[in-house]
Amino acid sequence: MHDEPALDSRIAAAAARLARARFVAALTGAGVSAESGVPTFRDALTGLWATFDPRELATPSAFARNPKRVWDWYAERRAQVASVEPNAAHRALAEIERRAPRFLLATQNVDGLHARAGSRALVELHGNIARVKCSACARIAQRWDEALDALPPRCARCGEFLRPDVVWFEELLPAGALAAAEDAARECDVLLVVGTSAEVYPAAALPDAARAAGACVIEVNPDTTPLSARADFALRGRAGVILPALVRAAWPDSLGSASAVRDAASG
Numbered sequence: 001m002h003d004e005p006a007l008d009s010r011i012a013a014a015a016a017r018l019a020r021a022r023f024v025a026a027l028t029g030a031g032v033s034a035e036s037g038v039p040t041f042r043d044a045l046t047g048l049w050a051t052f053d054p055r056e057l058a059t060p061s062a063f064a065r066n067p068k069r070v071w072d073w074y075a076e077r078r079a080q081v082a083s084v085e086p087n088a089a090h091r092a093l094a095e096i097e098r099r100a101p102r103f104l105l106a107t108q109n110v111d112g113l114h115a116r117a118g119s120r121a122l123v124e125l126h127g128n129i130a131r132v133k134c135s136a137c138a139r140i141a142q143r144w145d146e147a148l149d150a151l152p153p154r155c156a157r158c159g160e161f162l163r164p165d166v167v168w169f170e171e172l173l174p175a176g177a178l179a180a181a182e183d184a185a186r187e188c189d190v191l192l193v194v195g196t197s198a199e200v201y202p203a204a205a206l207p208d209a210a211r212a213a214g215a216c217v218i219e220v221n222p223d224t225t226p227l228s229a230r231a232d233f234a235l236r237g238r239a240g241v242i243l244p245a246l247v248r249a250a251w252p253d254s255l256g257s258a259s260a261v262r263d264a265a266s267g
């Protein structure tokens with residue numbers, strides 16, 4: 001790998017594509033929140049799915065079998081994400097949105113950190129852990145802030161259990177969110193793929209859709225993923241370091257560059 005250009009020059013080349021793009025899209029996964037202290041899913045030692053069995057916690061049948069267990073697990077995660085802050089990667093994506101003529105961020109994360117960092121053109125492909133919905137009548141989701149130690153609360157309309165408004169295995173993604181992400185993948189000039197193992201479909205299909213439509217795909221991840229070999233740029237490193245460096249290189253005069261330099265230096 002010694003003939004691979006140094007990371008700095010690849011960041012500069014990727015940033016040039018970013019700065020020229022009329023439409024920038026981004027796809028993020030759990031890795032973008034890792035530096036905020038939110039565990040990822042598939043990291044071998046610290047990932048949630050290394051410790052917990054998703055079939056027992058993140059499927060409709062798990063909820064039907066043991067609603068309290070599932071509710072309690074999500075209540076704990078809800079409290080956890082409420083206690084952390086967006087990091088330099090979330091802020092860099094909000095800055096790219098301010099800089100790009102057109103922008104869309106599709107996230108697989110349910111933690112709400114992108115919105116808290118200032119992202120506005122945002123679709124949440126897997127829902128949002130701060131909201132609940134009825135498990136039976138699908139009554140529209142509402143925010144749920146209280147900790148709860150009893151059984152899951154009941155729907156005011158039909159009396160069935162409320163559940164987190166997140167997408168579980170075996171469930172479909174919200175159609176509008178997925179369609180918006182697919183349109184963006186087809187229409188964008190640059191797709192940033194940040195902090196995702198690129199293993200869970202349909203989100204994992206978005207980078208190939210973007211490439212097929214001619215977009216430049218820039219992956220940001222400390223590890224190699226199934227996407228890495230097909231990406232135009234696979235920038236190895238933490239999102240909280242690489243994304244601010246990309247912003248700084250793409251828009252050297254940007255207001256965000258001062259904080260980006262600081263974040264990269266302290267990252």
Ligand code: OAD
Pocket residue numbers: 028029030031032034035040041042043047058108109126167168169194195196197198199200220221222223225237238239240
């Ligand atoms: P994963 O846990 O599968 O992958 C996280 C990725 O983030 C890995 O590729 C890590 O190498 C990378 N990563 C770790 N730290 C990072 C950092 N500081 N900066 C950048 N990248 C870093 O999480 P997702 O790809 O989001 O679905 O998983 C996709 C879906 O699978 C989740 O939305 C969830 C899960 O099951 C549902 O719950 C429906």
